Amino acid sequence: MxxxxxxxxxxxxxxxxxxxxxxxxxxxxxxxxxxxxxxxxxxxxxxxxxxxxxxxxxxxxxxxxxxxxxxxxxxxxxxxxxxxETVFEFYDGVTGLFEAAKETWMVAEGDNAPMHGRVTKSTDGEPNGALYVFAKQSGAQDLFEEFRNGMRPLEPLIRRADEGESVPPEPEQPRAVFVLRPADEPFLVVYVVFRRDGVLIKTMRSTYG
Missing domain, CATH: 2.40.50.140 (Nucleic acid-binding proteins)
Known part of the structure; x- marks a missing residue:
């Protein structure tokens, strides 16, 4: 049936x-x-x-x-x-990671925490993204692949923007979500960019894509 x-x-x-x-x-x-x-x-x-x-x-x-x-x-x-029309983009082995990600990881290290997050702002002081860093896992666990295949959902990170930031909800303003695995850093980056059609997404793509 x-x-x-x-x-x-x-x-x-x-x-x-x-x-x-x-x-x-x-x-x-x-x-x-x-x-x-x-x-x-x-x-x-x-x-x-x-x-x-x-x-x-x-x-x-x-x-x-x-x-x-x-x-x-x-x-x-x-x-x-x-x-x-939100987009997910996964970039492996990236170099030249932006300073906000490194600073966020330094806070996580200082707190001895496996992850940390912060809101980033544009030059006008407006929130333009939610940035998260996660410690790379040793052994068989691969956070990058788990985010890509859905074993570890990105959804809770996306929803935090709807619930906690003064930005239009996703159906009104689609996001762009970047998952970056740096080649030479001990952490993974998830960056929820609040505007799919904004300047920040173009910068991310031209730098890492």
Missing amino acids: DMTTDGRYRVLGRPRDPDELLLISVDDDGDHPLDAYEPTYVDTGSTDGDVADAVEELQAGMLVDATLEWTDSDPQFVAVDVVA
Whole structure:
């Protein structure tokens, strides 16, 4: 018996198969916070018509409302609407890391903390991003890949901007989220840029992309 479900999801791209899109559920009623960010791999190879065209345009980072049809436990898209055209960008082995990230890591080190965050501001003094640094993990754990494949959700970091900063909510002002793994620093950077179409995102891309 087929079943359809409606939900809000974060698109993470196609890490396993070009005909399979990874979605992370961001529906959270507060009752089951540990289950709020469940991954779902959705088959796109058999989707057709207008839905297929819409699915083809989805990129990592986008926030979407989707209806999924479950057949033999394998979901397919029935409908999809983009809520926010946020983008995720992952850069490995970066050099010349910006000073704000280094300063944020120095605070984490001084507090003997595994992570630290701060709000960055433009030259006009307006909040333009939320910056987080995480200590690189030893052994098999790879934070960079965990953020990229959804094992460690970026969603809580994005939501803090909606809840704590005087910036328009994401559906009104899509974000740009950069995950940087420096080549010569002992930490990982997650930078939630508040405006996808602002000057800061252009600077980040031209410097590290």
